[in-house]
Amino acid sequence: MADDRLIIAGREFKSRLWVGTGKYKDFAETKKAIEVSGADVVTVAVRRVNITDRSKENLLDYIDPKKYTILPNTAGCYTVEDAVRYSRLARAAGVSDLVKLEVLGDERTLFPDTAGLIEAAKILVKEGFIVLPYTNDDPIVAQKLVDVGCPAVMPLAAPIGSGLGIRNPYNLKIIMEMIKVPIIVDAGVGTASDAAFAMELGADAVLMNTAIAGAQDPIAMAEAMNYAVQAGRLAYKAGRIPRRLYATASSPIEGML
Amino acid sequence: MQDAIHIHVNGEARTWRSGATVTELLQDLDIRTERVAVELNLEILDRATFDQRSLKDGDRIEILWFIGGGSL
Numbered sequence: 001m002a003d004d005r006l007i008i009a010g011r012e013f014k015s016r017l018w019v020g021t022g023k024y025k026d027f028a029e030t031k032k033a034i035e036v037s038g039a040d041v042v043t044v045a046v047r048r049v050n051i052t053d054r055s056k057e058n059l060l061d062y063i064d065p066k067k068y069t070i071l072p073n074t075a076g077c078y079t080v081e082d083a084v085r086y087s088r089l090a091r092a093a094g095v096s097d098l099v100k101l102e103v104l105g106d107e108r109t110l111f112p113d114t115a116g117l118i119e120a121a122k123i124l125v126k127e128g129f130i131v132l133p134y135t136n137d138d139p140i141v142a143q144k145l146v147d148v149g150c151p152a153v154m155p156l157a158a159p160i161g162s163g164l165g166i167r168n169p170y171n172l173k174i175i176m177e178m179i180k181v182p183i184i185v186d187a188g189v190g191t192a193s194d195a196a197f198a199m200e201l202g203a204d205a206v207l208m209n210t211a212i213a214g215a216q217d218p219i220a221m222a223e224a225m226n227y228a229v230q231a232g233r234l235a236y237k238a239g240r241i242p243r244r245l246y247a248t249a250s251s252p253i254e255g256m257l
Numbered sequence: 258m259q260d261a262i263h264i265h266v267n268g269e270a271r272t273w274r275s276g277a278t279v280t281e282l283l284q285d286l287d288i289r290t291e292r293v294a295v296e297l298n299l300e301i302l303d304r305a306t307f308d309q310r311s312l313k314d315g316d317r318i319e320i321l322w323f324i325g326g327g328s329l
Contacts, residue, residue, distance in 0.1 A: 020327020
């Protein structure tokens with residue numbers, strides 16, 4: 001699938017699997033899982049440097065920003081002000097103008113505050129950020145995010161870290177049909193079939209973290225997700241057969257005794 | 258210590274020497290300047306100005322970098 005590239009805001013991506021870097025045992029495991037997943041976009045969070053224990057290594061000592069596209073997120077932000085502040089800090093840290101924008105509405109579900117999300121996106125687009133918003137599976141909100149200048153939209157499949165899989169394939173399908181920018185299904189994937197399903201629906205990419213990092217064998221799951229996303233994409237492009245209620249024989253009747 | 262100043266670094270109270278620059282603070286804390294973001298009294302600093310900005314009493318400094326994260 002060498003010619004099947006994903007392009008967002010003029011940037012070309014090789015992999016349609018994007019991965020997070022949280023919840024791993026250590027940086028070595030993070031690095032290995034990302035390598036095996038084949039992902040070329042990795043999300044990171046922005047946090048305080050530990051000034052009392054300086055022995056800690058930095059994630060970017062393991063994940064080379066020359067090799068991977070680093071996608072800073074605004075995880076943990078519940079207000080427009082915080083999300084904008086963290087985005088600016090991420091850019092000041094000097095890896096890119098990209099931001100995975102999250103404005104969360106509630107701690108228990110981690111569902112997005114979509115009104116806040118649109119407002120924050122508007123501000124950041126004006127400041128020159130490439131804003132990739134984590135949003136609900138709501139086609140109208142997705143369109144509003146595009147209208148304010150987001151070059152891709154990232155609707156959830158299910159709550160972050162829930163592993164519930166694609167809970168509303170019909171809404172996701174509507175988003176994919178209505179919205180004319182790349183759609184990256186973000187959050188909620190539990191296992192390889194969920195990722196393949198998202199791609200079969202027509203997603204341009206899938207972003208996940210917990211499904212890999214939280215698996216009993218994260219490295220093996222990273223490999224499974226790599227295949228699942230490729231298989232799902234191929235199946236989508238191949239075009240599946242229509243569903244029929246009754247059988248259609250695949251062996252000819254002619255020539256039978 | 259007559260020219261000592263009291264500042265907050267990442268929320269922790271610290272006593273520092275007056276006139277020290279942001280670059281010197283980062284060096285003293287053994288933090289490499291590349292890939293960190295510094296916020297001084299809520300103003301995000303341009304990396305190029307780290308060695309021109311000196312600290313004064315009461316300053317609140319935040320030093321941030323990237324850590325592992327997906328969504329949270």
